[in-house]
Amino acid sequence: xxxxxxxxxxxxxxxxxxxxxxxxxxxxxxxxxxxxxxxxxxxxxxxxxxxxxxxxxxxxxxxxxxxxxxxxxxxxxxxxxxxxxxxxxxxxxxxxxxxxxxxxxxxxxxxxxxxxxxxxxxxxxxxxxxxxxxx
Amino acid sequence: xxxxxxxxxxxxxxxxxxxxxxxxxxxxxxxxxxxxxxxxxxxxxxxxxxxxxxxxxxxxxxxxxxxxxxxxxxxxxxxxxxxxxxxxxxxxxxxxxxxxxxxxxxxxxxxxxxxxxxxxxxxxxxxxxxxxxxxxxxxx
Numbered sequence: 001x002x003x004x005x006x007x008x009x010x011x012x013x014x015x016x017x018x019x020x021x022x023x024x025x026x027x028x029x030x031x032x033x034x035x036x037x038x039x040x041x042x043x044x045x046x047x048x049x050x051x052x053x054x055x056x057x058x059x060x061x062x063x064x065x066x067x068x069x070x071x072x073x074x075x076x077x078x079x080x081x082x083x084x085x086x087x088x089x090x091x092x093x094x095x096x097x098x099x100x101x102x103x104x105x106x107x108x109x110x111x112x113x114x115x116x117x118x119x120x121x122x123x124x125x126x127x128x129x130x131x132x133x134x135x
Numbered sequence: 136x137x138x139x140x141x142x143x144x145x146x147x148x149x150x151x152x153x154x155x156x157x158x159x160x161x162x163x164x165x166x167x168x169x170x171x172x173x174x175x176x177x178x179x180x181x182x183x184x185x186x187x188x189x190x191x192x193x194x195x196x197x198x199x200x201x202x203x204x205x206x207x208x209x210x211x212x213x214x215x216x217x218x219x220x221x222x223x224x225x226x227x228x229x230x231x232x233x234x235x236x237x238x239x240x241x242x243x244x245x246x247x248x249x250x251x252x253x254x255x256x257x258x259x260x261x262x263x264x265x266x267x268x269x270x271x272x273x274x275x
Binding site: 001002003004005006008023025046048050076078079080081082083084104105106107108123124125126 | 153154155156157176177178179180205206207208209216217218219220221222223224248250251252256258270
């Protein structure tokens with residue numbers, strides 16, 4: 001029986017390579033930062049917003065070093081019951097989840113590291129609007 | 136080489152077991168299927184794809200223990216604008232897809248993962264066929 005590992009986060013954290021394959025829940029209304037490990041082909045993490053953002057803070061999912069990696073991909077981002085916009089990046093250094101962009105319960109983002117050491121990003125983000133996710 | 140287990144469902148109801156976690160479940164019955172997930176358990180995960188569009192009744196997803204569901208589903212017709220429908224993780228316990236307006240047409244795909252709180256986290260795309268997009272999330 002296959003089961004996914006679940007990691008509940010409520011504070012700033014750096015993920016390890018051994019945690020690859022996990023579903024990471026983001027659970028603090030004030031937000032925090034999650035740092036990915038150094039790139040490694042096939043590493044993958046799923047993130048879900050478990051606790052909605054309520055203030056100025058945000059959930060930030062960042063790469064370890066912009067000198068050695070970046071993020072690219074596409075995410076649908078919008079408001080509940082609204083029409084989302086597709087957001088695309090070929091060279092971001094983090095995913096910036098704010099109240100306006102993905103900060104609501106249900107947002108689900110996936111990152112997978114490719115053979116070039118880049119993080120491929122996909123998912124659906126729900127917040128108050130269509131704010132930019134890639135930064 | 137990793138291979139996913141694939142389960143074809145053609146009957147009106149199916150109850151998935153915990154041992155089937157990790158499977159791709161293929162839904163193929165125009166008259167609909169009620170899919171019952173097992174009692175919540177951390178890390179259980181299932182993926183669903185629609186092979187046959189539902190044309191009567193519904194594709195329904197519900198936990199055996201009526202566990203809550205949270206997530207976001209992008210719903211659209213082919214070539215149409217998407218609408219995001221959100222499950223709140225507390226009152227929502229099921230998804231009901233009735234076809235043209237609330238989904239379950241070919242191309243629909245959903246992933247369910249149960250977290251440490253016994254809540255099903257759901258993400259996916261739901262295909263409809265018209266301009267009206269009704270919410271598939273249900274509190275019953």
